[in-house]
Amino acid sequence: MDGARGPWRSWLYVATGALVGFPTLVVVLVLAGLGMALSPVLVGLPILGLLGLSGVVVGKVERRRLRLLGDEPPSPHRTLTRRGFLDRAKARAGELATWREFAYTLLFATGLWLLDYVAAVLPFVSLLLLGAPVAYWLDEPAYFGFTLTSLPAALLVAAVAVPGVVLGLLLATGVARLHAKAARSLLGAPDAGPDADMAAIESNGRLLDAFDAERRRIERDLHDGAQQRLVALTMRLDMIRLRSDDPAVRAELATAHADARTTLAELRELIQGIHPHVLDERGLPAAVTDLVARHPGPVDVRLPGLGRLPSTVESTAFFAVSEALTNVAKNGGAHAWVHGHLAGDLLVVEIGDRGTGGADPEAGSGLRGLADRVTAVGGRAMLSSPLGGPTVVRVEIPCR
Structure with a gap:
């Protein structure tokens, strides 16, 4: 919220909050x-x-409103695999994020919106009072409780309204920061608990501490050796x-x-898949975008707010995305998505x-290797x- 627009953005945030x-x-x-009144006859339980x-x-609405202050936390919910309303409701009820959102809803409904209302009204009324000379010129003797006799x-x-506008905007800024x-x-926290319909992919427990160094050695050997000889050939x-x-x-x-x-083209694609240079130069979002551009099917990518991460984290995440999208391509190239966010x-x-x-991790789909890499x-x-x-x-x- 830099510059002169900051206080007015804050005021708009608290005004829409009210x-x-x-x-x-x-x-x-x-x-x-209704729920409590009808609970004795069981009708109230669904309510x-x-x-x-x-x-x-x-x-969802409140995360969107945070755009007024310059950001929007990513949704803490995972993409549901269930399609029916009852199944989706059951899945959402099993997520910690849902109950954090409900806690925010109670806080918002019982107190935060009242603070928003007060913070929004003061600068608004002060702005209206700035029009008192115009009201006098229009022969309006009574103006918002004031008698304009001269x-x-x-x-x-x-003149009194001027500091009212300034103080009101300061109040709106403070309340907006508190509310935000x-x-x-409460709305951007991750659901770090286990998911009811997701099973852990077991790792073979192999030691992969030297994986990165070996991968980079292979990449370098292919780039400086076989690739150069193929170009010459x-x-x-x-x-x-x-x-x-x-x-x-x-x-x-x-x-x-x-x-x-x-x-030569296949070798370059292999080298790119092992460890793309764009991953080192521009980070995970750019590398995933580049990977998706070469994927045969449509892929929706959402990686908001991801800056540079530790190299091990970026390479592990890229490996997981690459392996999973390879499986998608092998199985018909259905519409896919890659969604990610930082949660602490x-x-x-x-x-x-x-x-x-x-999909079965035991059927040679590459999921076992993916789990090995992530577990490592x-x-x-x-x-x-x-x-x-x-x-x-x-x-x-973990990004530690």
């Missing part, structure tokens, strides 16, 4: 009242369930082809040249697709892949 807060209070009171889930909607009286009202701090704390084949006068020989050399170029000192990344499901850095990998899909791989990597 507008959203009162309906929220009404909905909470209605659902709570109380809706009350508990109301925080999901409020949380022009000096009207000017005095306007509570919102970020393609150039030599092309030169020989141009010098030959025999059409049959030229055709054979052209085929060999094309095969060499294809092999934890990087959470989900890679999913809307394919046929049924102190993280965990989980999988949900019911028959009929979708398939979701979730990795949690």
Whole structure:
């Protein structure tokens, strides 16, 4: 909130908070009242369930409102693999984030919106009072409780309103910061607990401490050795082809040249997959974007707020995304997504697709190697892949 727009953004935040807060209070009171009144006949229990889930909607709206202050925390919810309303509601009820959102909803409905209201009204009324001289000029003797008997009286009202605007904006800024701090704390927190419909991918427990060093050595050897020799070979084949006068020989050399170029392209793609240079130079979001550009199917990428992370974290996350997307491509290239965010000192990344499901870590799908890699850095990998899909791989990597 830099510059002159900061106080006005704060005022807009508290003003919209007051507008959203009162309906929220009404909905909470209605659902709570109906739920408790009808509980003896069991009809109220689903209503109380809706009350508990109301925080999901409020949380989504409140995260959007934080854009007014320059940021929007990523959703703490994972992508659901269930499609029916009851199944989705049950899955949401099992997430810690849902109940943190409900706690925020109660706090918002019972107190925060009232603070927003007071902080929004003071500068608004002060601004209106600045118009007292205009009201006097229009022959309006009564103006918001003030009797404008003369022009000096009207000017005095306007003069008093000036510090009211300044103090009101300062109050709005302070209340906005307080409200935003509570919102970020409760609405941006991760669901770090186990997920009801996700199973851990077991690691073989192999020692992978030297993996990064060995991977970089292989990459360097391929880049400086085999790749350079292939480049030289393609150039030599092309030169020989141009010098030959025999059409049959030229055709054979052209085929060999094309095969060499294809092999070179495959080798470069292999090197890129082992450890892309863009990962070192620009970080995980850029590397994933580059990876997705070469994926055969559509992929939705959402990695908000991810700056540079420790190199081990970035390479592990990239390996997980690459391996999971490779599995998607092998199984038909269904619509996929890569969603990730930082949750404290934890990087959470989900890679999913809307394919046929049924992924099995024991069936040589590469998921076991993915789990080995994530486990080696102190993280965990989980999988949900019911028959009929979708398939979701979730990795949690500590950033310490």
